[in-house]
Amino acid sequence: xxxxxxxxxxxxxxxxxxxxxxxxxxxxxxxxxxxxxxxxxxxxxxxxxxxxxxxxxxxxxxxxxxxxxx
Numbered sequence: 001x002x003x004x005x006x007x008x009x010x011x012x013x014x015x016x017x018x019x020x021x022x023x024x025x026x027x028x029x030x031x032x033x034x035x036x037x038x039x040x041x042x043x044x045x046x047x048x049x050x051x052x053x054x055x056x057x058x059x060x061x062x063x064x065x066x067x068x069x070x
Contacts (some may be wrong), residue, residue, distance in 0.1 A: 008052035016043040024069070025056065033070040035060055 001015035001024050008028075015024040016038070023038040023046075042059055049055035 004047070006047070006052055011051040011056065014043075014046060014052075016040070023060065023064075025060075026070075029069070031068065033068050034068050035064040035066045038064055 001017055001022070003013040003015040003024065003026060005013050012026055012027055012028050013026040016022070017024075018040050021037050021039065022034060023035040023043055025035065026032045038060065039047060046052060048053050
């Protein structure tokens with residue numbers, strides 16, 4: 001998955017595959033999670049958010065099925 005570095009104190013990089021609506025988030029700790037069934041509008045909202053961490057917490061965390069990939 002193509003990852004894009006972002007400016008955030010908690011999130012290092014974000015990737016998205018629109019074909020299967022999979023959002024991948026790499027945290028500064030090195031942990032990587034994939035979130036399944038995420039609409040493209042939510043991915044876009046994360047990328048445009050002033051606070052990526054706050055957006056993630058409010059719109060993604062505990063709202064989508066996820067799996068740790070690293």
